[in-house]
Amino acid sequence: MRRRSLAVLAAVPLFFAAACGTEGGDSKAATGGSGLKVTGEVGKKPSVTFPSGSPAAKSSEETVKDGSGTEFKVGDSVIVNYTVFNWDGKSNATVGSTYDAGSPETITVSQDLPSVLREAFVGAKPGGRHIAVVAPDSLTKEQLEQAKQQGQDKLTQVLVLDMVGVKPKPVTVDGKAVDPGVKGVKVENPGPGKTPVLTTKTDEKAPKELVTKVVIKGTGPVVKSGQQLMAHYIGKIWGTDKEFDSSWGKGDPATFGIGTGQVIKGWDQSLVGLPVGTRVLVSIPPALGYGEQGSPQAGIKGTDTLVFLVDIVGAY
Template structure:
């Protein structure tokens, strides 16, 4: 089970660490104390944790005496007055995280300190307690979540249990939905030996890599359609459609378009050619990339990809969060 990262280097990993011991946990119901008034600034969770302070500022959390809670729960501290949060939303939050160990109960970090709100996808990858809790608050609301190790089947016998984690989420808003396809002006750019045909609309482009040209030794990235969105950052999670082929053979080894579902991944966790090639690309763009073996899979053959292959991808950048 992955441990929470120091401070808030990567919120999804912090949540994942907690989820290892919390998915399938009993979800605590909200109480009348927490939801009776939108002006209340304090409420006691079922666990006895107390949160004070105003939404929009770093909260103060007080822990009860004794051992940490062993059951996960959530509590609506402030219901909020804005739009509802729905399953499938990408909710923008300020959050503060504590390790509830019954000793120091140390704070692990807060986006109020880093001044960088985080985006969390409200989906099945979250612990059930958060999936439900987020849908009980609106924009401008505050949610307290206690994530305990109450799903022992998820833990390996040799792995020490995580401390119970306490999260306070202030809901800022939601990210706009990802695009369906690249949108913008065609540039006419291409890579010598590679052809990309744009059919328009939401249809997949056609990529051809059948060529006698020698593959470039360096990474080559060309913009086929120039998007107008924010530039993708190396630290973000991207939503993309793509097709991948082998240089010179026109052999296709993967296509999200054929699966009918865009791919979503942290840019920092894919091959270096993608990391270097997509960082800085505006959302809405379509790019074609030629990736040399040393920035791809090198001498290690993959399913459908021979060793030392130059990879060619056409990629639509549909969202960056």
């Protein structure tokens, strides 16, 4: 289903990676004792000016711009754009940013986060910008050991956090189901919260064009290009009934950017514009799937037509 995966988390510390578009005016603030200055609009990649001398040896967190709305708390899954810098007193290089990747990440506010990062999230609000200086003093023994394995146990990092909001809870697709009317494909709808059944074993010829058929029409907000979409899905190859992917067995819906090239073209072209709560059957020709190269690791050839049954359970 995914065309490519985000690589930004590979560039940031293990303790942060494991825990895993708001507009605003110009933000410019010096962060107290750290001497750091952050510039740029909230919702765009920031710039940080570092003071001369050695990096801070003590962790700290401060607010650059207040947000509005409900405060985040421990246990929330917060949607956030972040930019990470290695504060070494020399190049102070940027090592990763969700703005470069093209979409925010979701971070669960928990004990898995270094204490200073947890403090930065708790009490923050959507639309706010915060900065966290993460020095070794804010890490637990386990986190220090992880950092040591990465060669980062003496490293101070600076994270600029643009808070987007709390990830919504997925809805359950529920409603009257209709036959999608695609010859050679069968859909069974066992009821709300239960895994549907998709059958693609057939001698019928696969459609040459993209086919999108609503099975259950949702009543939620319409999915827009550029949003993060939450979906349960089953993916099979036309004619063989071979399942190459499914989110149902993993327990949680998948989350990905839609309409921006993060997934195969057939998904971008078929799911934007549908309301949350919809179950939809999508038949995708090779050109709008994985192309002539296919996806060997999934057992998909360059000539295979893909069939997906997708439950749209959220968008933000």
